[in-house]
Amino acid sequence: MTKTAYITGGSKGIGLGIAQAMVAEGMNVAITGRDAQALKTAAAELAKAGTGEVLAITSDVRNLASEQQAIQQVLDKWGRLDVVIANAGVGKFASIEDLTAEDWQATIDINLTGVFHTVKASIPALKDSQGYIITIASLAGTNFFKQGSAYNASKFGLVGFSQAIMLDLRQYGIKVTTIMPGSVATHFNDHTPSEKDAWKIQPEDIGELVLDLLKMNPRTLPSKVEVRPTTPPGN
Numbered sequence: 001m002t003k004t005a006y007i008t009g010g011s012k013g014i015g016l017g018i019a020q021a022m023v024a025e026g027m028n029v030a031i032t033g034r035d036a037q038a039l040k041t042a043a044a045e046l047a048k049a050g051t052g053e054v055l056a057i058t059s060d061v062r063n064l065a066s067e068q069q070a071i072q073q074v075l076d077k078w079g080r081l082d083v084v085i086a087n088a089g090v091g092k093f094a095s096i097e098d099l100t101a102e103d104w105q106a107t108i109d110i111n112l113t114g115v116f117h118t119v120k121a122s123i124p125a126l127k128d129s130q131g132y133i134i135t136i137a138s139l140a141g142t143n144f145f146k147q148g149s150a151y152n153a154s155k156f157g158l159v160g161f162s163q164a165i166m167l168d169l170r171q172y173g174i175k176v177t178t179i180m181p182g183s184v185a186t187h188f189n190d191h192t193p194s195e196k197d198a199w200k201i202q203p204e205d206i207g208e209l210v211l212d213l214l215k216m217n218p219r220t221l222p223s224k225v226e227v228r229p230t231t232p233p234g235n
Contacts, residue, residue: 002052003214004028004078006071008061008118009088011035011042013186014136017203018085018210024050025211030074032059033088053078061088061114067121074125081125083214086115087136089154093147104150111154112161119165123174130173134210135162139182139226159224166223175221177213181206182228200229 010031092103141155166176185197
């Protein structure tokens with residue numbers, strides 16, 4: 001039976017890297033985001049990655065109804081949902097003196113409340129499939145840093161949220177893992193990846209990790225996975 005995945009923030013970066021790995025594995029994959037054109041471009045790229053089918057859905061994780069409608073589109077097309085990757089995220093970095101209320105709210109709304117919406121919308125379908133939820137947190141969810149108050153708060157919260165729902169949902173056979181990457185070569189925070197990022201984790205590495213998690217014996221659950229570059233600069 002072909003498995004179906006739903007990936008928020010799937011048009012680039014980690015989300016796209018995971019989608020590519022899944023399509024190459026033959027899975028059907030729905031990618032979501034707010035930029036319809038970026039999703040269309042990513043879907044065309046993904047269609048070349050393997051035998052899995054691809055669906056691009058415009059959705060805003062800040063809105064529960066939007067996520068519910070997106071999940072329904074997946075069910076209407078494929079009839080099932082097996083894996084949810086809650087990946088959408090933003091980074092707003094500034095001293096607490098300079099951090100605006102708007103940037104604080106956007107960070108919490110997307111990085112934390114957005115994951116709540118995605119999970120909440122997908123639970124009924126995942127009960128049916130005894131599926132898997134993977135949230136993409138960060139090492140910033142356990143390591144605080146200067147100018148990171150909003151981002152740290154969102155990712156510390158996401159790690160706690162993910163571990164708590166893992167305990168809530170395992171009674172239904174739903175597995176929950178949070179992945180906590182360190183430096184990843186993506187466009188996050190307006191960065192443009194280049195050869196200088198070769199030392200970083202690559203998006204396809206996270207895709208490989210996700211596939212490994214999905215292949216693990218159902219009796220075993222790595223509930224929290226920290227992943228970091230092997231040799232960062234200066235080491």
